[in-house]
Amino acid sequence: MAADSGNLYQKLYTPLHPDLGTGPVSVEPYISAEYFEREQRRIFDNAWMLACAESEIPQPGSYLVKEVPLVNSSVIFARGADGVVRGFRNVCRHRGNQLFYNECRGKARGFTCKFHGWHFALDGKLRGVTEADRFFDLDKPGLGLTPVMVDTWNGLVFINRGVGTVQPLREYLGSLVDGLEQYPFKQMGLAAEWKVDVKANWKVMIDAFQEGYHVGLVHRNTVQGLFTGPKRPTCRLSHFRLHGPHRAVTTPKNPDFKPSTTEALAFQLAGAGLSQEAGELHGSSGLQWSGLNPGGETDFGFDINIVFPATFIDTSFGWFFTYEFWPQAVDRTFWVAKLFVVPPKTWAQRIGLEMTIIQLREALYEDLTTLEATQKGLSSGAMDTIMLSDQELALRHQHAVVEKMVRGA
Ligand code: FES
Ligand SMILES: [Fe+2]
Structure with missing residues (x-):
């Protein structure tokens, strides 16, 4: 069912979740070593x-x-x-x-x-x-x-520290993955992988990847045009879906996106690309891309599926990418990003895939630019709270779930 993207662009999601509130959010969970230790015991000891x-x-x-x-x-x-x-x-x-x-x-x-x-x-x-x-x-x-x-x-391998009571994996994933039971994770192969040790709290990092508010600025040299344009001046995410501690949200595309000369050439040659049209891949690969775009977004780009506490599985037609955020200290996180695609069958597709890999790599590097600076700012004592807009509802939800588990609130 197609939704009205014009109205959706204006829609507010926070009022649909009054229990999450609208107030400022505490800085303490991002900078307190004691809070970090409590997270380790109460969240990570038995998280998948x-x-x-x-x-x-x-x-x-x-x-x-x-x-x-x-x-x-x-x-x-x-x-x-x-x-x-x-x-x-x-x-x-x-x-x-x-x-x-x-x-x-x-x-x-x-x-x-x-x-x-x-x-x-x-x-x-x-x-x-x-x-x-x-x-x-x-x-x-x-x-x-x-x-x-x-x-x-469904083709993904999870690990658990296994301290105390551990929920079975499928039960833990809950309704977040109901629609993705048939998504062809198994049929897609690793195309690229990046690993970085970042001097930032794991939640600073997760926050930065679950909002589109930054896209127009941080990604102005790379993928800005894919997600923003005359009909979508900013990259407003749509269809916020909360699933217990987990959540998902859809990233819409800019319907007026005009690829650069290089992009156009790569997309013409390639079987997979960040702006690949769904129909082409669907027809050429024979795979069923079930579970995507459950909200019926008209200008669908990809879905961000966040498995609490620290796993991202971003799904689209022909590719998915994953983020692993491994907390190491209150201000240090080991981050792994991986791109999986339908394996290219021709050299032309291979070349096109390289374009996609480079495009994604550059965008991820841009994302990295704000993280350590944000941690420094939060740690400076300049402020006790942060402000969150409607577009940062996913952050608010993550914060609320963590707070509840850490403080038992
Ligand atoms: S054989 Fe492994 S430590 Fe000796
Ligand atoms: Fe980003």
């Missing part, structure tokens, strides 16, 4: 967070090694011979050497420690011990790799 996509470890033996600040260590995500995705601490059970010294990905039959050669199967079981007969009372079944709590939903 996105770790990777199943398409990154597609076959039995595929593995991915990455730093996961949630569990203070590097984790091996591996698909076993039985097809099951598991997660293990990247630590040899002999004397603690790391099985992998760097983040990496690949395919293997198992994992062998480079120190003394202990060998572990894809399911984590200890399979081989060098000179096993020289050990005393070696409990091989009890010396498998230390597992981490991992589960999958």
Whole structure:
């Protein structure tokens, strides 16, 4: 059902959620080390967070090694011979050497420690011990790799610290993902990945990615034209949808967008692009893009789906991108951004995809410019509260959910 974009552009969403209020929001949660520690216990001890996509470890033996600040260590995500995705601490059970010294990905039959050669199967079981007969009372079944709590939903792999009571993943995701059960996450492959250690609170970062208020200014050299134009002078988000602690919102496109010469060439060649028309991809790929644009936005760009507390899954036709925000200290966050696309089939599509990757990379760099400066400003003591407009309703919701969990309010 198409909605009237003219009226929608003027619509206010905050009055629909009177429980969230309209007042200023406290700065303390962004700068207090004590608040950060409480968040760790009350939010992150049993939160599900996105770790990777199943398409990154597609076959039995595929593995991915990455730093996961949630569990203070590097984790091996591996698909076993039985097809099951598991997660293990990247630590040899002999004397603690790391099985992998760097983040990496690949395919293997198992994992062998480079120190003394202990060998572990894809399911984590200890399979081989060098000179096993020289050990005393070696409990091989009890010396498998230390597992981490991992589960999958529709092609996405989530991790949980697993302290206390943990909700099953699907139940945790709740109604946020009801419409996306059939979205083809599994059919899209990793096209680009960026990682940055940012000196900012994790919520400063999340805030910056769940509003369109900044787009006209911060992105004036890149994607501004995709989202703003005569009919949409600012990038006002639409169709705010709150799902318990989670939320989603739609980013409309500028209906009058005119691509630059380079963009036009790339889009003409490519099978996927940030401003790709839905129909072309739908017809060419044979995939069903179900669950997108549930509000019926006329000028649909993409949906921002935010899994509380710190995972973004932004979905559109032919591509999705994810943000992982891993809190490390009150003023430090490890950020991972990934773009997944329908794999290009021709060289022309590949070239067009490069254009999309560069465009997205530049836009993300622009987003990064404000984050550390915002943290410095908030930490300066110059103000106790921040102001939020209707367009920042998602921030207000995130703040309210965090406050409720941290303070029990
Ligand atoms: S520490 Fe791994 S085999 Fe010794
Ligand atoms: Fe942005």
